[in-house]
Amino acid sequence: xxxxxxxxxxxxxxxxxxxxxxxxxxxxxxxxxxxxxxxxxxxxxxxxxxxxxxxxxxxxxxxxxxxxxxxxxxxxxxxxxxxxxxxxxxxxxxxxxxxxxxxxxxxxxxxxxxxxxxxxxxxxxxxxxxxxxxxxxxxxxxxxxxxxxxxxxxxxxxxxxxxxxxxxxxxxxxxxxxxxxxxxxxxxxxxxxxxxxxxxxxxxxxxxxxxxxxxxxxxxxxxxxxxxxxxxxxxxxxxxxxxxxxxxxxxxxxxxxxxxxxxxxxxxxxxxxxxxxxxxxxxxxxxxxxxxxxxxxxxxxxxxxxxxxxxxxxxxxxxxxxxxxxxxxxxxxxxxxxxxxxxxxxxxxx
Amino acid sequence: xxxxxxxxxxxxxxxxxxxxxxxxxxxxxxxxxxxxxxxxxxxxxxxxxxxxxxxxxxxxxxxxxxxxxxxxxxxxxxxxxxxxxxxxxxxxxxxxxxxxxxxxxxxxxxxxxxxxxxxxxxxxxxxxxxxxxxxxxxxxxxxxxxxxxxxxxxxxxxxxxxxxxxxxxxxxxxxxxxxxxxxxxxxxxxxxxxxxxxxxxxxxxxxxxxxxxxxxxxxxxxxxxxxxxxxxxxxxxxxxxxxxxxxxxxxxxxxxxxxxxxxxxxxxxxxxxxxxxxxxxxxxxxxxxxxxxxxxxxxxxxxxxxxxxxxxxxxxxxxxxxxxxxxxxxxxxxxxxxxxxxxxxxxxxx
DNA sequence: TTGTACGCGTTATCAG
DNA sequence: CTGATAACGCGTACAA
Numbered sequence: 001x002x003x004x005x006x007x008x009x010x011x012x013x014x015x016x017x018x019x020x021x022x023x024x025x026x027x028x029x030x031x032x033x034x035x036x037x038x039x040x041x042x043x044x045x046x047x048x049x050x051x052x053x054x055x056x057x058x059x060x061x062x063x064x065x066x067x068x069x070x071x072x073x074x075x076x077x078x079x080x081x082x083x084x085x086x087x088x089x090x091x092x093x094x095x096x097x098x099x100x101x102x103x104x105x106x107x108x109x110x111x112x113x114x115x116x117x118x119x120x121x122x123x124x125x126x127x128x129x130x131x132x133x134x135x136x137x138x139x140x141x142x143x144x145x146x147x148x149x150x151x152x153x154x155x156x157x158x159x160x161x162x163x164x165x166x167x168x169x170x171x172x173x174x175x176x177x178x179x180x181x182x183x184x185x186x187x188x189x190x191x192x193x194x195x196x197x198x199x200x201x202x203x204x205x206x207x208x209x210x211x212x213x214x215x216x217x218x219x220x221x222x223x224x225x226x227x228x229x230x231x232x233x234x235x236x237x238x239x240x241x242x243x244x245x246x247x248x249x250x251x252x253x254x255x256x257x258x259x260x261x262x263x264x265x266x267x268x269x270x271x272x273x274x275x276x277x278x279x280x281x282x283x284x285x286x287x288x289x290x291x292x293x294x295x296x297x298x299x300x301x302x303x304x305x306x307x308x309x310x311x312x313x314x315x316x317x318x319x320x321x322x323x324x325x326x327x328x329x330x331x332x333x334x335x336x337x338x339x340x341x342x343x344x345x346x347x348x349x350x
Numbered sequence: 351x352x353x354x355x356x357x358x359x360x361x362x363x364x365x366x367x368x369x370x371x372x373x374x375x376x377x378x379x380x381x382x383x384x385x386x387x388x389x390x391x392x393x394x395x396x397x398x399x400x401x402x403x404x405x406x407x408x409x410x411x412x413x414x415x416x417x418x419x420x421x422x423x424x425x426x427x428x429x430x431x432x433x434x435x436x437x438x439x440x441x442x443x444x445x446x447x448x449x450x451x452x453x454x455x456x457x458x459x460x461x462x463x464x465x466x467x468x469x470x471x472x473x474x475x476x477x478x479x480x481x482x483x484x485x486x487x488x489x490x491x492x493x494x495x496x497x498x499x500x501x502x503x504x505x506x507x508x509x510x511x512x513x514x515x516x517x518x519x520x521x522x523x524x525x526x527x528x529x530x531x532x533x534x535x536x537x538x539x540x541x542x543x544x545x546x547x548x549x550x551x552x553x554x555x556x557x558x559x560x561x562x563x564x565x566x567x568x569x570x571x572x573x574x575x576x577x578x579x580x581x582x583x584x585x586x587x588x589x590x591x592x593x594x595x596x597x598x599x600x601x602x603x604x605x606x607x608x609x610x611x612x613x614x615x616x617x618x619x620x621x622x623x624x625x626x627x628x629x630x631x632x633x634x635x636x637x638x639x640x641x642x643x644x645x646x647x648x649x650x651x652x653x654x655x656x657x658x659x660x661x662x663x664x665x666x667x668x669x670x671x672x673x674x675x676x677x678x679x680x681x682x683x684x685x686x687x688x689x690x691x692x693x694x695x696x697x698x699x700x
Numbered sequence: 701t702t703g704t705a706c707g708c709g710t711t712a713t714c715a716g
Numbered sequence: 717c718t719g720a721t722a723a724c725g726c727g728t729a730c731a732a
Binding site: 701702703704705706707708709710711712713714715716 | 718
Binding site: 370371373375376377380412 | 720724726727728
């Protein structure tokens with residue numbers, strides 16, 4: 001370009017305050033430089049962190065993000081995906097999906113790359129019960145095929161829930177605990193898998209769970225479930241909570257019942273949300289690298305956008321963060337252990 | 351439309367899987383049915399809740415939301431506003447802005463409606479010191495004009511920080527406390543205003559603050575500041591923390607120093623974030639209706655979009671939620687009160 | 701009621 | 717290297 005012309009143009013840009021119109025550009029290039037992000041909810045620091053990682057990476061790559069909350073509602077999830085497509089987004093990231101991926105797109109399949117975060121598939125009715133009753137190996141096998149099928153064709157960044165739960169149990173075992181219970185988590189995939197990992201690890205150690213008490217994965221739900229569990233005559237010495245949020249509720253419920261943490265009952269959670277280190281006592285937990293997972297989800301989408309033909313599958317491992325809500329098991333408080341042993345025998349035999 | 355033709359069209363829609371192209375539509379209607387949302391960060395449950403309220407209302411109104419995190423960086427803030435305009439959003443909501451609204455748009459002013467949430471203006475260098483040193487009335491007057499000027503032309507939904515701080519102090523006063531300190535909050539507007547309300551309320555009661563210890567508004571920042579404050583020989587009997595996050599850090603720091611809450615030191619925060627009720631002890635706080643504020647911000651934008659000529663100004667009042675982190679002041683532990691009284695005299699006279 | 705032409709602000713293509 | 721012109725898919729206005 002002739003320098004003189006260049007200057008004249010630049011001057012014109014200045015006085016007219018010209019800015020390229022991305023809408024018109026998108027119409028002709030058929031690319032909006034925008035991705036769609038669907039979350040269960042943005043008010044929650046867990047999904048918020050994942051969203052932050054996604055936005056961060058997207059922004060680096062020059063993409064904007066259109067976001068919506070699905071509120072765990074499969075219909076709304078579909079509607080939003082439809083909207084994203086109408087808005088001609090270049091790609092879609094769906095976190096914590098509750099619907100059935102197979103139904104999201106019509107006969108021709110997805111017309112834009114899709115990456116899933118922690119949402120491999122819908123839990124089928126009965127899965128939660130199956131996870132508690134079936135032999136873990138049998139259940140794991142049955143679920144594995146189902147996962148692959150429903151998620152076929154999508155990239156997927158998933159936390160290793162089974163492995164994380166095993167880590168949690170192992171930590172408690174190392175501290176000498178033998179009477180373990182699981183609290184919280186409804187019929188959603190991560191809960192099913194954490195319960196599974198919990199049972200698997202216990203089985204390997206030759207133990208049976210004292211109890212698996214499911215509940216809504218909220219503070220209130222956790223409180224209710226924990227109160228129920230801990231006011232029982234036969235108490236666990238340690239509880240694995242579905243999440244840090246539930247763990248905080250469990251500690252609180254224990255406190256209300258006059259039980260100290262970790263002296264009377266150890267509690268471990270999952271996720272390592274930001275307040276975990278600052279509650280009283282500081283929470284032991286299995287850390288989930290949320291921000292990094294968000295970035296990796298965006299990386300996978302970027303790859304697909306760049307023309308990768310194979311969807312990317314990534315399993316993210318958790319990491320034990322041992323703080324103060326877990327401690328050594330009391331050295332045989334006679335009466336209690338007898339009861340617990342009875343309970344074990346009963347649970348193990350059904 | 352003739353019913354027969356209608357059916358023929360609908361059939362065609364079905365077989366071709368036709369969906370209207372919002373991009374092409376936006377080009378001609380000059381309206382993208384999308385708004386831009388700029389947050390300081392989405393990983394944080396405070397802004398996340400506000401975002402949730404905004405998204406909820408926007409969705410009801412049939413609008414999508416394009417979001418970005420500014421990370422408290424004024425340059426990035428400007429860049430994102432620029433991007434939003436290039437993408438032809440119908441309106442912009444900016445939460446927790448750190449930049450100078452006057453510089454966001456060129457000579458001609460904003461070309462789309464803008465609503466601000468809790469971000470009336472930039473704090474000028476010196477404001478934080480002024481808030482601590484000046485007579486509150488003088489400072490308040492000086493700041494009021496400045497706020498109106500920088501925010502002129504924008505709608506604004508703002509939490510009443512001054513009033514909220516007065517509520518917090520009043521609560522402590524009612525419990526018999528006389529030695530109060532403020533902890534946390536850097537040179538950002540809400541901190542300046544909360545410190546102001548804190549001083550104002552104390553002044554009216556004829557008291558002086560034991561200390562105002564500023565810090566980053568993070569768990570770590572709060573911990574450092576509180577440790578510094580509480581390891582001093584002259585300790586307050588109650589502390590007003592900049593936020594719930596800081597309050598949690600203060601309680602933790604107190605605990606590490608062997609101080610019990612609320613027996614040795616009462617602590618109150620602001621915001622009522624979701625874990626506030628579940629930390630140990632449950633936090634007393636001034637609740638901020640975050641989700642509702644988000645909805646109201648969106649309402650203001652919708653109003654402007656509908657053609658309202660006047661920007662909407664809304665001040666949202668806080669609400670005291672008294673839980674267990676605050677308790678009655680100890681009835682005159684002689685040695686301590688003498689010291690505190692001395693300190694008062696010294697502080698008041700400077 | 702139905703069909704047709706034009707323009708929205710770009711990019712891409714092709715002739716000068 | 718420059719300048720003109722044709723799409724992109726939709727709304728709108730007007731003619732048939």
